[in-house]
Amino acid sequence: MDLDNIETLFGSIEMANIIDKFCDRTPESIANLRNSMITLIYKTLELTTRFYNPSIELNNRLKRCVYHRFLLGLLDTKKMFSGKGKPAPEYSFITFNYDLALDQALFLHQAKIDYCLSDKIQEGCFPLLKLHGSMNWGTCQECGRTIPIEFNHMSPITLGREDFRLYDIGSELDEHRCPSCDKPLKEPPVLVPPTWNKTKYNGALSNVWKKAAQELATAENIFVIGYSLPETDSFFRYLFALGTESDLSPEKDTSQNVSMVVWMRPERG
Numbered sequence: 001m002d003l004d005n006i007e008t009l010f011g012s013i014e015m016a017n018i019i020d021k022f023c024d025r026t027p028e029s030i031a032n033l034r035n036s037m038i039t040l041i042y043k044t045l046e047l048t049t050r051f052y053n054p055s056i057e058l059n060n061r062l063k064r065c066v067y068h069r070f071l072l073g074l075l076d077t078k079k080m081f082s083g084k085g086k087p088a089p090e091y092s093f094i095t096f097n098y099d100l101a102l103d104q105a106l107f108l109h110q111a112k113i114d115y116c117l118s119d120k121i122q123e124g125c126f127p128l129l130k131l132h133g134s135m136n137w138g139t140c141q142e143c144g145r146t147i148p149i150e151f152n153h154m155s156p157i158t159l160g161r162e163d164f165r166l167y168d169i170g171s172e173l174d175e176h177r178c179p180s181c182d183k184p185l186k187e188p189p190v191l192v193p194p195t196w197n198k199t200k201y202n203g204a205l206s207n208v209w210k211k212a213a214q215e216l217a218t219a220e221n222i223f224v225i226g227y228s229l230p231e232t233d234s235f236f237r238y239l240f241a242l243g244t245e246s247d248l249s250p251e252k253d254t255s256q257n258v259s260m261v262v263w264m265r266p267e268r269g
Contacts, residue, residue, distance in 0.1 A: 006041075010193040013037050038188040042135040042170035045099045050164040051156070068105035071225075092127035092215045096227075096236075098135050098191055100151075100167060103128065107151040115148050116211040117204075129212045131236065132192040133205065135170040138185030140178035146190050146204040147178050209239060216243030 002008050016022035017034045025033065075091060095102060106113050106126060114125035115134070130137075136149045149169055153176070156165035173185045190204055216222070216239075 007194045010037055010041075014193045035188055038191050041098060041191060042189050045135055046166060046168045046170055049099050049101060049166070051101075051104050051167060052164050068101045069108065072105050072109050072111070092129065092219075094129045094131065094212050094215065096132045096194065097130070098133060098189075100134070100136055100169070103134075103136070104151060113150075116208050117146050117148060119207050127211060127215060129208050129215070131205070131208060131212060131239075132194060133190040135189045135191070137190040138173035138176060138187070139190060139204070140181060140183055141186045142181045142183035143178060145178060145180065147176070147185055149173070149176055213239060213243035216240065217245070 001012055003012070013022070013030070013034050016025075016030050020027040020030065022030045022033070093102060103113060106128065112122070112125040113128045114122040115137075116127055116129055117137075134148070136154070138147050138149065139145070140147055154167050154169050155172075156167055170187070170189045173187050173189060176185050177183060178185065192205065222244075
């Protein structure tokens with residue numbers, strides 16, 4: 001195994017947690033190792049993902065670096081609704097990223113987000129389907145539900161600078177409460193490794209995966225950005241193959257105007 005690859009390392013620790021075998025470690029030690037791995041990931045994202053303050057005028061060089069906002073500028077979120085009956089977004093987003101860059105870009109464009117963690121459809125919201133979880137998703141200590149924290153409930157860290165902000169939402173999940181039972185959320189965030197075995201997370205993320213399959217089946221256009229179907233994640237190969245199996249295609253049915261952006265982690269370089 002290529003243990004210099006963090007995805008391979010995370011996946012191997014996840015497998016060790018399932019079979020209770022990782023060198024001479026005890027099951028408790030393996031579970032702690034898994035939590036430490038998740039902590040490493042979300043702490044790194046918290047300290048390195050800079051969110052530019054929208055109230056500060058940025059120079060042109062910095063504006064060009066805000067790729068997620070540039071993407072939504074191309075899509076024009078104000079025109080991304082079908083206009084037939086109740087507003088329904090013409091775009092949905094599928095991503096494997098744990099970070100909040102796309103989430104914030106949609107928030108700044110005043111586009112309402114539905115993470116589709118429940119089977120209830122939120123009308124007028126853009127599906128943002130994070131197949132591997134997100135650093136702003138916590139687990140209720142009482143009912144075990146996966147609870148997302150929205151941007152308007154996050155407190156930014158400025159570090160004495162006005163041009164950018166940091167968000168340490170993964171570290172402060174226990175300061176937020178479940179809307180159903182009013183119990184605090186627990187750490188770590190819900191992050192899923194890119195491995196074939198995701199059955200452990202079936203209860204928390206099954207609705208997200210189902211919605212992703214539905215979006216793949218009904219999409220007239222699919223745009224893939226920065227993704228190459230890694231061998232470690234055969235799960236998505238099956239999801240993509242089964243989800244895209246449908247009678248709908250641009251040649252067969254042009255009455256629908258549905259597009260989907262698959263926004264995944266950029267390749268190196």
